[in-house]
Amino acid sequence: MGEFDxxxxxxxxxxxxxxxxxxxxxxxMDLPAGEELVLSSDTMVxxxxxxxxxxxxxxxxxxxxxxxxxxxxxxxxxxxxxxxxSVPPHRHYDEAWFTDFAKGLAEDQKTFEFHLLGGDxxxxxxxxxxxVTILGSVRKGEALRRDRSQPGDGVWVTGSLGRATLGLQAxxxxxxDEDGSLxxxxxxxxxxxxxxxxxxxxxxxxxSDGLIQDCGHIAEESGVSITLYEERLPLTxxxxxxxxxxxxxxLLGGDDYELLVTCPAAKEAALQAQCAAQSVPITRIGExxxxxxxxxxxxxxxxxxxxxxxxxxx
Amino acid sequence: MGEFDxxxxxxxxxxxxxxxxxxxxxxxMDLPAGEELVLSSDTMVxxxxxxxxxxxxxxxxxxxxxxxxxxxxxxxxxxxxxxxxSVPPHRHYDEAWFTDFAKGLAEDQKTFEFHLLGGDxxxxxxxxxxxVTILGSVRKGEALRRDRSQPGDGVWVTGSLGRATLGLQAxxxxxxDEDGSLxxxxxxxxxxxxxxxxxxxxxxxxxSDGLIQDCGHIAEESGVSITLYEERLPLTxxxxxxxxxxxxxxLLGGDDYELLVTCPAAKEAALQAQCAAQSVPITRIGExxxxxxxxxxxxxxxxxxxxxxxxxxx
Numbered sequence: 145m146g147e148f149d150x151x152x153x154x155x156x157x158x159x160x161x162x163x164x165x166x167x168x169x170x171x172x173m174d175l176p177a178g179e180e181l182v183l184s185s186d187t188m189v190x191x192x193x194x195x196x197x198x199x200x201x202x203x204x205x206x207x208x209x210x211x212x213x214x215x216x217x218x219x220x221x222x223x224x225x226x227x228x229x230s231v232p233p234h235r236h237y238d239e240a241w242f243t244d245f246a247k248g249l250a251e252d253q254k255t256f257e258f259h260l261l262g263g264d265x266x267x268x269x270x271x272x273x274x275x276v277t278i279l280g281s282v283r284k285g286e287a288l289r290r291d292r293s294q295p296g297d298g299v300w301v302t303g304s305l306g307r308a309t310l311g312l313q314a315x316x317x318x319x320x321d322e323d324g325s326l327x328x329x330x331x332x333x334x335x336x337x338x339x340x341x342x343x344x345x346x347x348x349x350x351x352s353d354g355l356i357q358d359c360g361h362i363a364e365e366s367g368v369s370i371t372l373y374e375e376r377l378p379l380t381x382x383x384x385x386x387x388x389x390x391x392x393x394x395l396l397g398g399d400d401y402e403l404l405v406t407c408p409a410a411k412e413a414a415l416q417a418q419c420a421a422q423s424v425p426i427t428r429i430g431e432x433x434x435x436x437x438x439x440x441x442x443x444x445x446x447x448x449x450x451x452x453x454x455x456x457x458x
Numbered sequence: 459m460g461e462f463d464x465x466x467x468x469x470x471x472x473x474x475x476x477x478x479x480x481x482x483x484x485x486x487m488d489l490p491a492g493e494e495l496v497l498s499s500d501t502m503v504x505x506x507x508x509x510x511x512x513x514x515x516x517x518x519x520x521x522x523x524x525x526x527x528x529x530x531x532x533x534x535x536x537x538x539x540x541x542x543x544s545v546p547p548h549r550h551y552d553e554a555w556f557t558d559f560a561k562g563l564a565e566d567q568k569t570f571e572f573h574l575l576g577g578d579x580x581x582x583x584x585x586x587x588x589x590v591t592i593l594g595s596v597r598k599g600e601a602l603r604r605d606r607s608q609p610g611d612g613v614w615v616t617g618s619l620g621r622a623t624l625g626l627q628a629x630x631x632x633x634x635d636e637d638g639s640l641x642x643x644x645x646x647x648x649x650x651x652x653x654x655x656x657x658x659x660x661x662x663x664x665x666s667d668g669l670i671q672d673c674g675h676i677a678e679e680s681g682v683s684i685t686l687y688e689e690r691l692p693l694t695x696x697x698x699x700x701x702x703x704x705x706x707x708x709l710l711g712g713d714d715y716e717l718l719v720t721c722p723a724a725k726e727a728a729l730q731a732q733c734a735a736q737s738v739p740i741t742r743i744g745e746x747x748x749x750x751x752x753x754x755x756x757x758x759x760x761x762x763x764x765x766x767x768x769x770x771x772x
Contacts, residue, residue, distance in 0.1 A: 164603065167604060167605065167675075167679050168531075168532065168601075168603055168604055168663070168679075169498055169527075169528040169529075169531040169532055169604075169663055169664060170496050170497050170498035170528050170529065170531075170532050170534075170594075170601075171496070171497045171498070172494055172495065172496055172497075172532075172596075172601050173494065173495040173497060174494045174495070174598070175489055175494075175495065180486055180487060180488045180489075181486065181487040181488070181489065181495065181593075182484050182485070182486055183484050183485045183486075183487060183540060183575055183576055183593075184483055184484035184485070184576065185540045185541075185542055185576060185577050185578045185591065186578050187542045187544055187578045187580050187587075187589070188580075189544055189580055189581065189582055189583070189587075190583075191583055192580060192581055192582075192583070193580070213483075214483040214484050215483075215484065217482075217483040217484075218482065218483055218484050218486075220484075226497060226499040226591045227499075228499055228501045228542070228589050228591075230501055230503055230587055261497055262497055262498065262499060263499050264499045264500050264501045264589070266501045266502075266503055266506060266507070267503065267506055268503055268506075268585065268587070269503070269504075269505055269506070269584065269585050270583065270584040270585060271582065271583055271584060273501075273503075273544060273582070273587050275501070275542050275578070275589050277499065277540045277542075277591035279495075279497075280484075282486075284488070287482075287484075287486050289478065289482055290481060290482055290483075291481065349482070349483055350483060361481075365481050365482075
């Protein structure tokens, strides 16, 4: 298939304002007065970040949603994205596959109100490699950061933990996913776009590399320690069923794409009200203390020990 | 090696304003009043866009320069870039390789006055895949486009043609590159950043997919035809030496990263003055006519025929 026809068929219908129908060397984007740009980028590689037999539509959605989650972590709303696709000659990635892939993109563009700006399509000798650079905006100076946590702040997490990492295990045949909720969470995360947390939380990030490791990022950047309580972790019944056998995986596994925030006591009511208004569950799972590092305490108050720290990309 | 240490060692020193030292989920970028953002993205795949034994430093430079060339084609100056790296476990891509790669990035950041904003690093089961999304800015409404050529305009090209495509052949052992100029052009293109062509040219793009095909893009987007004259093409002596044997390759091969513009007769003096001020050679190689398609005429005024239209990415 020809590159230009391929782009015209699958991606031109996704292009919005500023993309100039993907007919130029680049795209143009304007920012409203008083806003600044927020940028993030995520690459997904076949076999590492998705399985070749995952549905094309959910691969597209996961690609956008991992990036949307980064914007959510910075308190930003999405405006557009650049898409990079390196396609292997494998017949699996055919017209039908890319039609479904584009459908997934289109659906999430509508859900999250943003659009394709441009990108690049190349070949690849072997795996399918998908990249998105997402552009959002935020009022100047109001981007959320990781480095403002203070001792005494509470540690909070949206939604629930561990579903996606167990979903991957279910996909690999290592456990049973009776109601399909684990697989669904692995394939289609829910980015927490739309919460207005500036002035409420002291630090924010999304959990992509596992709860413990990501708490470690906030602790390191803010120069504090974080203490978590195992019994407070929000786990769905489907996850709880596997807790005994897969505890380390649930605590260290990645792909949750939930928001992890720290919040001063005086702002907790505002945090809960903001989340309730958006129907986003949020749970207090620990607290910020002086010191360094992350500790998780079990029901008896003893620190859990882990054999590794979390997901490393290579 | 750990992902976070790897990023800290090689990429944190490249991060500039808004990148927040690569310590958050994303980057923040501000735009001066009255400017809008220009975006472009290019992916380079080992074996397709560079050879594994090309120097790491020139691979880095080519990656940035392909993207810079897109900004030049839109009349934009660079501000920052997002870098996506998918690294195979192959021992060739080791610490020393990435140290050189980062050197190439650092050098070009200085030359072209922009900086790293953020990105993503992942593994890859097989080839090294490198992606850049570049961000530039331009005064609102002044981005150059491909769709404003008018019959009667001249067709102009900066620099010279065919060196990079012959450089690739030299690298593959298919021809002799006596003075090394062909290989150098293949490895380190010269993006034409810094020309102020708004209000002078009627259309602009960069030649990345080959002269004939890229002229075809302007012809199609502007609804015109383009006639080129073979004897007017700017060719260096090193290219002329291979003209008889490699004519089609020189005319259709990609990777030149020269600017292709169309210009009304009344603006030709301004175009030449602007290029002279920046020491950029520019040559009138043809003209825009009514109709459709691209024709190249030989010295006797006969149309050349080609066996293919130009570089297709897959």
